[in-house]
Amino acid sequence: MEKVIGNKTINVNEEGYLTDFSQWDKEVAAELAKEKNIELTDGHWMVIDYLQEKYKNEEALSIRGIKKSGKFNIKEFYNLFPGGPLKISTLIAGIPKPKSCI
Amino acid sequence: MATKVKKMLFVLSKATLDSVYAAFIMANGARMEGIEAEIFFTFFGLEAIQKDKLNELKIATVGNPAMHMPTLLGGLPGMEAFASKMMKKEMEKLDMPPVDEFLEILSDSGVSLWACKLAVEMFHLEEKDLIDDLDGILTIGDFYQRADIDGTHLLFI
Numbered sequence: 001m002e003k004v005i006g007n008k009t010i011n012v013n014e015e016g017y018l019t020d021f022s023q024w025d026k027e028v029a030a031e032l033a034k035e036k037n038i039e040l041t042d043g044h045w046m047v048i049d050y051l052q053e054k055y056k057n058e059e060a061l062s063i064r065g066i067k068k069s070g071k072f073n074i075k076e077f078y079n080l081f082p083g084g085p086l087k088i089s090t091l092i093a094g095i096p097k098p099k100s101c102i
Numbered sequence: 103m104a105t106k107v108k109k110m111l112f113v114l115s116k117a118t119l120d121s122v123y124a125a126f127i128m129a130n131g132a133r134m135e136g137i138e139a140e141i142f143f144t145f146f147g148l149e150a151i152q153k154d155k156l157n158e159l160k161i162a163t164v165g166n167p168a169m170h171m172p173t174l175l176g177g178l179p180g181m182e183a184f185a186s187k188m189m190k191k192e193m194e195k196l197d198m199p200p201v202d203e204f205l206e207i208l209s210d211s212g213v214s215l216w217a218c219k220l221a222v223e224m225f226h227l228e229e230k231d232l233i234d235d236l237d238g239i240l241t242i243g244d245f246y247q248r249a250d251i252d253g254t255h256l257l258f259i
Contacts, residue, residue: 060197062197063130063134063207063211064197064198064199064203064207065197067203067206067207067210073210074207074210074211075210075212078133078210078211078212082136083136084134084135084136085134086134087134087135087136100197101127101131102127102130102131102196102197102198
């Protein structure tokens with residue numbers, strides 16, 4: 001379905017995840033974050049870069065992977081994206097919601 | 103769509119690998135959904151937070167029909183270790199962390215980890231025998247007090 005965010009129209013699925021990554025840009029991310037009451041900081045951008053990198057390399061995302069990333073730790077991850085960090089951060093990063101149970 | 107489950111309290115009473123992983127995966131899964139989670143380790147479940155035992159947990163090859171193995175065969179020396187090794191290998195393939203790493207992940211994710219006072223005394227354990235990430239030693243009464251918000255659920259494993 002289509003969703004108007006800021007001054008752009010994006011396509012999202014029923015859970016609000018972008019279905020076309022090419023529609024993603026930093027403004028879209030900032031708007032999506034705002035809807036989750038998150039103001040994006042350098043820390044958030046570092047996570048978003050990491051997630052998108054993983055996505056491009058077709059690597060599965062998991063909380064264990066976050067721990068091993070060496071860039072930020074799990075505590076920081078939860079603090080940056082409260083209320084379901086992997087779910088929320090992937091939504092803002094414009095990539096699909098991870099399907100893993102861990 | 104928002105879940106009505108707001109907090110999960112787990113009582114882990116067993117030390118078989120499958121039970122321990124069930125508790126850990128559910129607790130981690132709760133946190134990943136924005137749900138609070140705490141684990142109370144009691145009886146044999148305490149093995150999962152004992153420094154010298156937690157990485158040696160096994161699956162049961164005897165008394166476990168799902169192993170599809172005759173009881174006598176399951177009781178052979180080394181059978182339990184072999185089956186456990188196989189299972190750990192399969193879990194590693196799914197990127198499931200070993201017990202020690204999983205405990206760190208849970209603690210970092212904000213899962214409170216509690217040891218049962220009665221069981222700690224029964225097994226003559228001291229705080230130094232237990233993992234450093236432990237949040238404390240509680241009575242079951244104390245643990246019930248942790249159910250302090252609407253939408254709290256308690257699960258016995």
